[in-house]
Amino acid sequence: MPAQSDGSPAARDDARTHPLRNLWRLRPYLRPYATEFAWLLLAALAATAASLAVPLVVQRVVDGPVARHDGTGLLRLGALALLLGVAEAVLIFIRRWTQSSSSVGMEAALRADLYAHLQRLPAGCHDRWQSGQLLSRITSDLSVIRRFLSFGLLFLVLNLVTYAAVVVLLIRLHPWLGLLVAASAVPLFLISRRFARHYHAASRRMQDQQGDVATLVEETAQGLRTMRAYGRGPELAARFGTGARTLHDIGLDKARLLARTSALFDLVPNLTLGVVLVAGAAAVARGELTIGELVAFVSLQLMLIWPVQSLGWIIANGQEAATAADRIQEVLDTPPTIVDAPHARALDRGQVRGRLRFERVAFGYPGAGSPVLCEIDLTIEPGETLALVGATGCGKSTLLSLVPRLHEVTAGRITLDGHDLRDLRLGSLRRLVGVAFEEPTLFSMSVWENLTLGRPDAGEDEVRAALALAQAEFAYRLPWGLATRVGEQGLSLSGGQRQRLALARAVLGRPALLVLDDPLSALDVHTEALVEAALRRVLRDTTALLVVHRPSTVALADRVALLDGGRIVAVGTHSELLAGVPAYRAVLSAEPERQHGGVGLVHS
Numbered sequence: 001m002p003a004q005s006d007g008s009p010a011a012r013d014d015a016r017t018h019p020l021r022n023l024w025r026l027r028p029y030l031r032p033y034a035t036e037f038a039w040l041l042l043a044a045l046a047a048t049a050a051s052l053a054v055p056l057v058v059q060r061v062v063d064g065p066v067a068r069h070d071g072t073g074l075l076r077l078g079a080l081a082l083l084l085g086v087a088e089a090v091l092i093f094i095r096r097w098t099q100s101s102s103s104v105g106m107e108a109a110l111r112a113d114l115y116a117h118l119q120r121l122p123a124g125c126h127d128r129w130q131s132g133q134l135l136s137r138i139t140s141d142l143s144v145i146r147r148f149l150s151f152g153l154l155f156l157v158l159n160l161v162t163y164a165a166v167v168v169l170l171i172r173l174h175p176w177l178g179l180l181v182a183a184s185a186v187p188l189f190l191i192s193r194r195f196a197r198h199y200h201a202a203s204r205r206m207q208d209q210q211g212d213v214a215t216l217v218e219e220t221a222q223g224l225r226t227m228r229a230y231g232r233g234p235e236l237a238a239r240f241g242t243g244a245r246t247l248h249d250i251g252l253d254k255a256r257l258l259a260r261t262s263a264l265f266d267l268v269p270n271l272t273l274g275v276v277l278v279a280g281a282a283a284v285a286r287g288e289l290t291i292g293e294l295v296a297f298v299s300l301q302l303m304l305i306w307p308v309q310s311l312g313w314i315i316a317n318g319q320e321a322a323t324a325a326d327r328i329q330e331v332l333d334t335p336p337t338i339v340d341a342p343h344a345r346a347l348d349r350g351q352v353r354g355r356l357r358f359e360r361v362a363f364g365y366p367g368a369g370s371p372v373l374c375e376i377d378l379t380i381e382p383g384e385t386l387a388l389v390g391a392t393g394c395g396k397s398t399l400l401s402l403v404p405r406l407h408e409v410t411a412g413r414i415t416l417d418g419h420d421l422r423d424l425r426l427g428s429l430r431r432l433v434g435v436a437f438e439e440p441t442l443f444s445m446s447v448w449e450n451l452t453l454g455r456p457d458a459g460e461d462e463v464r465a466a467l468a469l470a471q472a473e474f475a476y477r478l479p480w481g482l483a484t485r486v487g488e489q490g491l492s493l494s495g496g497q498r499q500r501l502a503l504a505r506a507v508l509g510r511p512a513l514l515v516l517d518d519p520l521s522a523l524d525v526h527t528e529a530l531v532e533a534a535l536r537r538v539l540r541d542t543t544a545l546l547v548v549h550r551p552s553t554v555a556l557a558d559r560v561a562l563l564d565g566g567r568i569v570a571v572g573t574h575s576e577l578l579a580g581v582p583a584y585r586a587v588l589s590a591e592p593e594r595q596h597g598g599v600g601l602v603h604s
């Protein structure tokens, strides 16, 4: 459940020292669009130049043809103003056209990289990160960055250039009044700096809170049935209400901060304009300015009002983009710890005999106090099936997850035919290992795609054989057969049906190693017997490691290992352990265990 945001403190401290550092680090994504950005900047600058030229034409109109009653001159200058207006419109169109394609392309590239990186991160990272946080980073944070890079940044550059150009023109028209306008940049700078600091913190709180609310919504959607069954709807609604209220309050704080600052951004240019009007009129009276020059001066100054007013929005957008970049870099900076070693080699299915060996293996979850597994020594011979039995929570699933390297051993090593698993290419290892977890996850795609997840090249015969083996032929009877799209997480299927599809997926293509976590737990007695019989055939020529809770499933195994307190305490055949190890009897039956304090009862 969402309790707090999950950005690493180190990354946050870093971002606090350099608020724009992480945004700056995204510049490689702009590189492919450098030419387009150059064109759009050029078009935008040319459009600004065209718009700045209009007041200067007006000055000439007022001081020239209007003062002299010169109709031809008026027409000529009028045509020039018209031309400038058309040129500005065309240039703005070119800018917008170029702008949209490059920014959307950049966002897509960043999203693809983020997604690819998420896939490379070890399972432990995903356990730590709330899904809603990841979701909000890969959707809304990226959109915020796109908006800033395509609009905010461009207008920041354009507005600064416009400000500088207008000030130069104003100084040329009347140095003192021009310098007065230039001096108004000082309070604007101070207001901007203060606003940026406060808005940065508020943006971070807002974006983190959005992630928390997204997590809550996602968890509610996934656990709807459980929540309803336990009558926890009102409690959840209250928790959502609190999260949404916090989001609302932060949003309101942000909006009020922006409103207060925008008022100041409105005030400064308007005050300056008032002073200029009075002082300018006095200058005209003294003959220091012509009326045309005063009109041009005021028109040019009016052109500064929008760039200054929009400063609040641009800074807000920039700060949101900076915090979004911090949140994205926190993910990208998390190194994928389970990666191919430089010398890693690939093994073909044909080269593998299937001798799996755990040598003094230990494992502890990062951040957890004591290790879950210690000094595991276990050998599974080629073609042998070993059942792993132990009390609930003793580390069976964890041990299984070490085989496809979903987690990395913290000590010791696991070998396959003598090769340390860390010396094998991850892709190759995972093709050799068929896995079915306790919670059978199906993705919102067709049954066929779900089945061939690890073997996209599998043929129809292989899929048919896997379905037969898992007693999952019901899939052919679904409305569109194997093309039926199963709902999110396969919720439209029963638990037993999902388990059988997950089992079919694991055995597809007869992997060299089978790692099954309680593969028959959700099946009725009749289906269990059928799947068991079929599994027995597969297990004959595959090395397998099964987590088993029920005595009936133990019969599938050649040998059994009893895990207790993170250690293998007994290995032997089912009947040997039954006869000689009371703790084993206690785990497999409802019989309370006396000698072995650490072993409790498992659900039967």
Ligand SMILES: Nc1ncnc2c1ncn2[C@@H]1O[C@H](COP(=O)(O)OP(=O)(O)OP(=O)(O)O)[C@@H](O)[C@H]1O
Residues within 6 Å of the ligand: 124, 127, 365, 368, 372, 390, 391, 392, 393, 394, 395, 396, 397, 398, 399, 438
């Ligand atoms: N991602 C995780 N982070 C931290 N601790 C974890 C994580 N997953 C499991 N654990 C802890 O590791 C221990 C072993 O869990 P594991 O799921 O391997 O047990 P198990 O024997 O498979 O249990 P069961 O029979 O109920 O499936 C438990 O104490 C559990 O709380």
